[in-house]
Amino acid sequence: MKADMPLNRILRGECVEVMKTLPDASVNCVFADPPYNLQLRGELRRPDESVVDGVDDDWDKFTGYEAYDEFTRAWLGEARRLLHKDGTIWVIGSYHNIFRLGAIMQDLGFWILNDIIWRKSNPMPNFRGRRFTNAHETLIWAARGPESKYRFNYQAMKALNEDLQMRSDWYLPLCTGNERLKNDHGLKLHPTQKPESLLHRTLLAATVEDDVVLDPFCGTGTTPAVAKKLGRRYLAIERHPDYIKAAEARLERVEVLPADQLEITPAKREMPRIPFGSFVENGSLPAGTVVYDRQKRLKARVSPDGTLVSGQHRGSIHKLGALLTNAASCNGWTFWYFERDGQFLSIDTLRQETHLLRRTA
Amino acid sequence: MKADMPLNRILRGECVEVMKTLPDASVNCVFADPPYNLQLRGELRRPDESVVDGVDDDWDKFTGYEAYDEFTRAWLGEARRLLHKDGTIWVIGSYHNIFRLGAIMQDLGFWILNDIIWRKSNPMPNFRGRRFTNAHETLIWAARGPESKYRFNYQAMKALNEDLQMRSDWYLPLCTGNERLKNDHGLKLHPTQKPESLLHRTLLAATVEDDVVLDPFCGTGTTPAVAKKLGRRYLAIERHPDYIKAAEARLERVEVLPADQLEITPAKREMPRIPFGSFVENGSLPAGTVVYDRQKRLKARVSPDGTLVSGQHRGSIHKLGALLTNAASCNGWTFWYFERDGQFLSIDTLRQETHLLRRTA
DNA sequence: AGAAGTTATGAATCCTCTC
DNA sequence: GGAGAGGATTCATAACTTC
Numbered sequence: 001m002k003a004d005m006p007l008n009r010i011l012r013g014e015c016v017e018v019m020k021t022l023p024d025a026s027v028n029c030v031f032a033d034p035p036y037n038l039q040l041r042g043e044l045r046r047p048d049e050s051v052v053d054g055v056d057d058d059w060d061k062f063t064g065y066e067a068y069d070e071f072t073r074a075w076l077g078e079a080r081r082l083l084h085k086d087g088t089i090w091v092i093g094s095y096h097n098i099f100r101l102g103a104i105m106q107d108l109g110f111w112i113l114n115d116i117i118w119r120k121s122n123p124m125p126n127f128r129g130r131r132f133t134n135a136h137e138t139l140i141w142a143a144r145g146p147e148s149k150y151r152f153n154y155q156a157m158k159a160l161n162e163d164l165q166m167r168s169d170w171y172l173p174l175c176t177g178n179e180r181l182k183n184d185h186g187l188k189l190h191p192t193q194k195p196e197s198l199l200h201r202t203l204l205a206a207t208v209e210d211d212v213v214l215d216p217f218c219g220t221g222t223t224p225a226v227a228k229k230l231g232r233r234y235l236a237i238e239r240h241p242d243y244i245k246a247a248e249a250r251l252e253r254v255e256v257l258p259a260d261q262l263e264i265t266p267a268k269r270e271m272p273r274i275p276f277g278s279f280v281e282n283g284s285l286p287a288g289t290v291v292y293d294r295q296k297r298l299k300a301r302v303s304p305d306g307t308l309v310s311g312q313h314r315g316s317i318h319k320l321g322a323l324l325t326n327a328a329s330c331n332g333w334t335f336w337y338f339e340r341d342g343q344f345l346s347i348d349t350l351r352q353e354t355h356l357l358r359r360t361a
Numbered sequence: 362m363k364a365d366m367p368l369n370r371i372l373r374g375e376c377v378e379v380m381k382t383l384p385d386a387s388v389n390c391v392f393a394d395p396p397y398n399l400q401l402r403g404e405l406r407r408p409d410e411s412v413v414d415g416v417d418d419d420w421d422k423f424t425g426y427e428a429y430d431e432f433t434r435a436w437l438g439e440a441r442r443l444l445h446k447d448g449t450i451w452v453i454g455s456y457h458n459i460f461r462l463g464a465i466m467q468d469l470g471f472w473i474l475n476d477i478i479w480r481k482s483n484p485m486p487n488f489r490g491r492r493f494t495n496a497h498e499t500l501i502w503a504a505r506g507p508e509s510k511y512r513f514n515y516q517a518m519k520a521l522n523e524d525l526q527m528r529s530d531w532y533l534p535l536c537t538g539n540e541r542l543k544n545d546h547g548l549k550l551h552p553t554q555k556p557e558s559l560l561h562r563t564l565l566a567a568t569v570e571d572d573v574v575l576d577p578f579c580g581t582g583t584t585p586a587v588a589k590k591l592g593r594r595y596l597a598i599e600r601h602p603d604y605i606k607a608a609e610a611r612l613e614r615v616e617v618l619p620a621d622q623l624e625i626t627p628a629k630r631e632m633p634r635i636p637f638g639s640f641v642e643n644g645s646l647p648a649g650t651v652v653y654d655r656q657k658r659l660k661a662r663v664s665p666d667g668t669l670v671s672g673q674h675r676g677s678i679h680k681l682g683a684l685l686t687n688a689a690s691c692n693g694w695t696f697w698y699f700e701r702d703g704q705f706l707s708i709d710t711l712r713q714e715t716h717l718l719r720r721t722a
Numbered sequence: 723a724g725a726a727g728t729t730a731t732g733a734a735t736c737c738t739c740t741c
Numbered sequence: 742g743g744a745g746a747g748g749a750t751t752c753a754t755a756a757c758t759t760c
Contacts, residue, residue, distance in 0.1 A: 099463025277521030
């Protein structure tokens with residue numbers, strides 16, 4: 001790296017202005033969590049009447065898509081100039097901004113390697129029931145250009161995923177609990193602090209020891225903290241003095257992992273769960289099929305949304321089984337049967353077959 | 362729909378040209394799986410397969426993106442014109458094209474409701490180990506505009522997912538096996554045939570019976586096939602006669618679910634409204650009855666006009682519940698309880714019983 | 723001490739009809 | 742079109758409190 005290059009520091013200022021002071025091709029990897037341009041309108045309450053603390057900070061306010069695009073082109077252009085020819089960049093966003101980010105990255109000459117889905121294990125629900133639960137964010141991973149000889153630690157990623165190739169969908173929890181930095185009032189210090197697990201995986205995938213990692217939107221310092229922990233060098237930019245102060249205190253507490261301990265904690269595995277509705281969707285138990293209890297004393301019909309209907313009653317396989325037998329509860333999987341090729345089979349057969357397929361796949 | 366509107370047909374031709382012949386606001390929902398052959402070949406081709414000329418350099422990425430964007434703006438613009446003001450559109454793509462699609466949709470005035478991740482249970486592995494396994498595709502679900510009163514069958518989606526809110530990440534298998542259409546040589550007929558399960562979920566979420574669904578890139582007819590099965594009307598556009606032939610033969614084999622089997626879990630909003638006062642009038646909850654909150658910490662008395670009175674306060678079941686709990690709002694139906702035959706029941710029980718009676722009547 | 727119950731909260735473009 | 746009223750709507754997790 002250049003002699004005049006500040007390293008392992010958080011620089012205060014506007015990210016574009018500060019980046020302009022840095023030399024070409026001086027960083028190996030960029031991680032950027034830019035403003036999302038959320039455009040929230042009114043107040044939102046949970047069903048229990050509590051108010052959702054949305055992102056209403058000034059830094060997320062833009063006059064429109066054009067202003068957002070202009071800002072995006074400016075910082076991405078500088079980031080590309082700072083990136084070594086074989087370097088890569090990670091950018092995270094949601095549907096509000098990720099499409100603009102991705103298109104502008106392509107226009108600027110970045111070469112997209114993957115889009116990665118961060119599936120949240122504990123997302124905020126959709127309280128008004130008007131959309132699907134927004135349960136993920138998207139990361140774009142791109143090389144500086146199509147000819148870049150970029151770094152990808154394939155075996156490390158495979159090891160992280162129980163010796164299976166790491167896929168483009170990652171299942172990780174939000175940053176909550178003690179990991180989440182708090183202010184003096186015990187409230188979250190930053191509205192969008194990212195979990196260290198996310199940075200751990202991105203940096204471990206795309207960098208080697210002593211690489212320089214740049215974060216133009218440092219916030220409370222998750223990127224520098226994980227970079228330091230993993231024995232990478234860092235450079236971060238942040239406008240707000242309070243965030244810089246918190247990030248610097250946080251960095252003080254981070255211990256660098258000894259080289260021989262730079263190994264991997266396996267990711268938490270998601271429990272496979274198969275909704276009954278999936279068999280309706282995939283046609284193995286189509287809507288309209290009649291199902292029975294084992295003695296064929298009761299029957300019900302399968303609806304397109306995976307509920308069962310019997311007379312005036314509608315409900316899940318479990319609820320309808322309980323209702324029709326006056327039981328407090330019922331395991332619908334083993335209660336209901338259907339006919340296939342002359343055989344009378346429990347619907348749990350379908351689930352068992354699916355588990356078998358997944359294990360052999 | 363307009364009298365001159367062809368329905369339940371596959372129209373042959375270029376999608377933009379054909380769409381231009383159709384009237385404004387004539388479809389309720391669009392599902393589009395556009396081509397994304399951006400730079401996958403040595404020679405540069407437009408999405409309509411014509412070769413881009415006028416490029417002296419070996420390779421010009423900007424021309425490639427520009428041609429793709431031009432085509433995208435054209436068909437999305439027509440799709441938006443054809444969409445009813447409260448209609449929604451689904452567009453599917455991968456990281457090659459989804460960012461351009463999404464940004465152009467926003468520029469044209471579409472209002473994104475969700476981005477949905479189709480997680481593939483059986484993706485193709487990454488053979489060279491140079492990237493993460495590309496294990497998903499992205500769908501964008503958008504309303505025609507921010508003010509659209511769009512359709513979302515929330516309860517049906519929740520039922521499909523074991524009574525939990527449906528999330529933005531969907532786990533579905535690829536279209537394989539008998540579902541995959543083959544040509545005379547036993548090879549796959551179409552390179553990107555989508556699974557019916559994917560269309561089942563999208564159409565069930567965003568349409569009602571008899572809605573008109575448009576697919577501008579029909580291919581082998583998955584969209585019309587599922588639309589027909591679910592009792593929706595369709596309109597599809599396709600260039601290749603071979604695909605049209607296969608799709609028409611496929612549609613012949615599809616059976617429409619009978620109307621009584623098409624019903625899904627109803628939304629409470631759509632149930633006929635019953636005034637609380639009607640229970641006072643018909644004597645099932647006479648004036649003078651005392652009602653309580655669930656913990657029996659509050660109580661109020663029913664007036665002959667269906668208002669509740671508590672101390673100095675009088676108001677509707679909702680207003681009084683909100684007032685006494687200092688809440689911004691309150692659903693009185695589930696807030697207030699009464700006693701009947703020794704049981705402590707929510708007043709919503711009365712409403713549910715009435716709904717049930719009306720259905721059997 | 724440990725089990726069981728309660729509370730708080732997360733990048734959110736989050737209602738609809740009638741007058 | 743604006744105002745007001747009716748009334749529909751939540752999941753996972755961690756920390757804290759109570760027994």
